[in-house]
Amino acid sequence: MLKEIKILRKHGKQFIPDVTKPVLPFTFKGRPVISLKRVDEQALVSCCPTDAISVESGIQIDMGKCTFCGECMFRFPDKIKFVNDYKTATNKREDLIIQVGEDKPLKIDQSLIRKEIKSLFGRSLRLREISAGGDNSSELELNATVNPNFDMMRFGIDWVASPRHADGIVITGPISKNMAEATQICYDAVPDPKLLILVGTDAISGGIFAGSPALDRSFLDGKHIDLFVPGNPVHPLTFINGILTLTRKIKSQ
Amino acid sequence: MEKLLETKNNLPVRISDIPVVPYSKFFEVITFLLRSQDFHILTYLAYPTSEGLKFICAIADDQNKSISIISHLIPAGSPLKVYSMMPKYDVFHSFEREIHEKYGVEFADNHFLKPIRFSHDMKIQGMDKITDYPFYKIETDELHEIGVGPIHAGIIEPGHFRFLCNGEKVLHLEVQLGWQHRGIETLFLEKKKLIQRATLAEQIAGDSAVGHALAYSQAIESLAGLKIREKLNYERVIALEIERIGMHIFDLSNLCTGAAYQLGNAALGVLRTPTINFLQTWCGNRFAKGLIRPGGTNYPFTRDLQEKLLSYLDDLEERYTVIADKMLNLSDIILRFQQIGTLTRKQVYMIGAVGTTAKMAGLKRDTRWSHPFAGYHEIHHDPVVFDTGDIYARIQVRHYEILQSIKYLRRITEIMNYQNSVPAPIKDEEIRLAKNCMTISVTEGWRGEIVHSAITDDEGNISYYKIKDPSQHNWWALALSLRNLEISDFPINNKSYNLSYCGHDL
Known part of the structure; x- marks a missing residue:
């Protein structure tokens, strides 16, 4: 018994009191910021492993395709930097595309959130996760959301085993051909109304696997996505802040 | 004893230096080395060349801190059939399944030649979907099967486990993977x-x-x-x-x-x-x-x-x-x-x-x-x-x-x-x-x-x-x-x- 008390005392309080407040180390690559400096645009575009960088009216980076490897930042340090902002979840796919000169936090558009989401899931939310070709890093981070440090369960949000008990589906991984049918069956088994959340670059765009003959992303065709959570893997705080803003509790991230 | 090409971890060798031997010799050399527990297979692969399908086997010598390499060639046009090394050492089972799936090579005496991961370029006929996988079965009224997966209860990756049980007791578990295949x-x-x-x-x-x-x-x-x-x-x-x-x-x-x-x-x-x-x-x-x-x-x-x-x-x-x-x-x-x-x-x-x-x-x-x-x-x-x-x-x-x-x-x-x-x-x-x-x-x-x-x-x-x-x-x-x-x-x-x-x- 004394030993148990000793263990507990040694650990002290482990939970993060306010999940909207922590500051991550400056090395954390959360959100890209593109300066107005002139560089060799062709070289910048081609250094990206996943074609996340493109030129429209200026250089832009698609966080839904970015694997956060930082290659562009190291090759063009005056042009690209990544800030340690982890509140990067959004419900508009086009908002993940960061334009040149833009340095503002990502928003969750309240007008796009279906009415029933707040009224039904505002107090209690149960999610079912599907790993469809995920590499086990985003999966481990989603597990970490309910560990004693991040403790998402205090907000009434938890993971469940059965899709019948779930209010929504969270997908990680680029959706392999072999998992396409199982993903559809699991999604169909969740009662309406339901949330659909894509977690991680692989799920949002396929990431480095985009275009692979072993994928089948047709499940996503025509589906309304309630939340995009970028990252490789997604940081637990990114997920928690995103889901809290989507369902209530905090007004904006 | 055939001379093997000896190398070390991260020491490249010229392909032309790797001895190419008939399959009987290939089989004999590898199975001879594996008799000692100081040796184990690092990799056994096959890849297509202009001359035919080349098999390369790399065996690690843990005491000597070296790697021995030997190869075998099935010339283009010859039937893709050899006998299996699995009856001697189970370790070959997954390698042979892999080569079978990728190139359609038949390994006689390997009774477990099922698709290993249902890869997108699979060369096995008659199975279209991953759910067509032929599980090991025992036909009797006394046993029952329990299937779990691909999606599991927790936040983990997908895989299918098929248990063959007698009451609470598991007689056999077959793990079917491939759901995560991304090419x-x-x-x-x-x-x-x-x-x-x-x-x-x-x-x-x-x-x-x-x-x-x-x-x-x-x-x-x-x-x-x-x-x-x-x-x-x-x-x-x-x-x-x-x-x-x-x-x-x-x-x-x-x-x-x-x-x-x-x-x-x-x-x-x-x-x-x-x-x-x-x-x-x-x-x-x-x-x-x-x-x-x-x-x-x-x-x-x-x-x-x-x-x-x-x-x-x-x-x-x-x-x-x-x-x-x-x-x-x-x-x-x-x-x-x-x-x-x-x-x-x-x-x-x-x-x-x-x-x-x-x-x-x-x-x-x-x-x-x-x-x-x-x-x-x-x-x-x-x-x-x-x-x-x-x-x-x-x-x-x-x-x-x-x-x-x-x-x-x-x-x-x-x-x-x-x-x-x-x-x-x-x-x-x-x-x-x-x-x-x-x-x-x-x-x-x-x-x-x-x-x-x-x-x-x-x-x-x-x-x-x-x-x-x-x-x-x-x-x-x-x-x-x-x-x-x-x-x-x-x-x-x-x-x-x-x-x-x-x-x-x-």
């Missing part, structure tokens, strides 16, 4: 930039990002003839050992959950956080994605990081030893984990188990000791080996490896010269790979040995790339462990191995 080996050839391949390597198994990225980087470095500076080699050891500590602690925490030991689960669970947060401080990613790159790194290990690492290690050691000591001596844990899921040394040897799965049953397989790479030459690693082969042994191996890793990390920070600089990663235009060569790159991830083999063509481009995750063999240890156990023992057995689905499925 990585195909993409490795299609995507030619170094950064693309490094990103792919980190995604093979995200929980072993350092292990796989290091195996890839060393394969490229050896083919390009790059000399790696001492400091960078030490930095790589630091990254790999922190990854090991983080995942071993995670496994111990999970096993506590399996035995309903809440304090252990919580206390060990929180200890993983500062471990991977150290990686985040170092390189901005909790899984160290982006840290390991061919030729150099974007994140040199500084004096400031050394101080942070040492204070983290002190804190970890203090908190970890108390809970580990409590857990390892708790009667509930001992009763639940001892003599459950026991494998013998012979069994793990036959299936070619590596890493923790081999070490828990008395088989010394650890490439940090037998085929040192990066900075491990300086460490003189002595593998942790237990011989009871049960879940408790798997816990003990992890526990002592955590303590060992803490010791190694302290030693590395002592001998590292912080004045020395570390180069930035090499760029595509700065290197040329050796032509018509093969290199075998082995690293020891936390699950066991990770083997990447690369073959170049006559222009110095990579024409074939083969990845072998430790889980490719170790999954069969889980299947064997379950025999004659109660089905309720499955979750703790599964957690005690914590094998990779995506690493296997590629």
Whole structure:
């Protein structure tokens, strides 16, 4: 018994009191910021492993395709930097595309959130996760959301085993051909109304696997996505802040 | 005895130097070597050449710290049929299934020639979907089958387990994988930039990002003839050992959950956080994605990081030893984990188990000791080996490896010269790979040995790339462990191995 008390005392309080407040180390690559400096645009575009960088009216980076490897930042340090902002979840796919000169936090558009989401899931939310070709890093981070440090369960949000008990589906991984049918069956088994959340670059765009003959992303065709959570893997705080803003509790991230 | 080509970890050989022998000789030489437990198969692959389908087998000699390579050719136009090596050594089972799936080669006497991962370019006829998989069956009214998966209860990767049971007792477990197949080996050839391949390597198994990225980087470095500076080699050891500590602690925490030991689960669970947060401080990613790159790194290990690492290690050691000591001596844990899921040394040897799965049953397989790479030459690693082969042994191996890793990390920070600089990663235009060569790159991830083999063509481009995750063999240890156990023992057995689905499925 004394030993148990000793263990507990040694650990002290482990939970993060306010999940909207922590500051991550400056090395954390959360959100890209593109300066107005002139560089060799062709070289910048081609250094990206996943074609996340493109030129429209200026250089832009698609966080839904970015694997956060930082290659562009190291090759063009005056042009690209990544800030340690982890509140990067959004419900508009086009908002993940960061334009040149833009340095503002990502928003969750309240007008796009279906009415029933707040009224039904505002107090209690149960999610079912599907790993469809995920590499086990985003999966481990989603597990970490309910560990004693991040403790998402205090907000009434938890993971469940059965899709019948779930209010929504969270997908990680680029959706392999072999998992396409199982993903559809699991999604169909969740009662309406339901949330659909894509977690991680692989799920949002396929990431480095985009275009692979072993994928089948047709499940996503025509589906309304309630939340995009970028990252490789997604940081637990990114997920928690995103889901809290989507369902209530905090007004904006 | 036929002369084999001898090489070492990360020492490229010319393809033309690898002896090509008739299959009977190939069979005889390999099976002869494997009679000694000092030898094991690193990789056995087949790839198409202009002359036909070439089989290459690499056998590791753990005592001699060398790798022997031998090959066999089925000329173009000849029937793709040879006899199987599986009846002699079970380790060939997964390799032969792989070659069968990829090229349609028939292995006579291999009665388990089923698709291994339902890859997108599968050459097996008559099976369209992964759900067409032919499970082993026994036709009787007395037994029943239980199917679990692909989607499991927790937040884990997909795989299907089919139990053949007599009441509560499991007679046979068949693990069907492939659900996670993303076509990585195909993409490795299609995507030619170094950064693309490094990103792919980190995604093979995200929980072993350092292990796989290091195996890839060393394969490229050896083919390009790059000399790696001492400091960078030490930095790589630091990254790999922190990854090991983080995942071993995670496994111990999970096993506590399996035995309903809440304090252990919580206390060990929180200890993983500062471990991977150290990686985040170092390189901005909790899984160290982006840290390991061919030729150099974007994140040199500084004096400031050394101080942070040492204070983290002190804190970890203090908190970890108390809970580990409590857990390892708790009667509930001992009763639940001892003599459950026991494998013998012979069994793990036959299936070619590596890493923790081999070490828990008395088989010394650890490439940090037998085929040192990066900075491990300086460490003189002595593998942790237990011989009871049960879940408790798997816990003990992890526990002592955590303590060992803490010791190694302290030693590395002592001998590292912080004045020395570390180069930035090499760029595509700065290197040329050796032509018509093969290199075998082995690293020891936390699950066991990770083997990447690369073959170049006559222009110095990579024409074939083969990845072998430790889980490719170790999954069969889980299947064997379950025999004659109660089905309720499955979750703790599964957690005690914590094998990779995506690493296997590629």
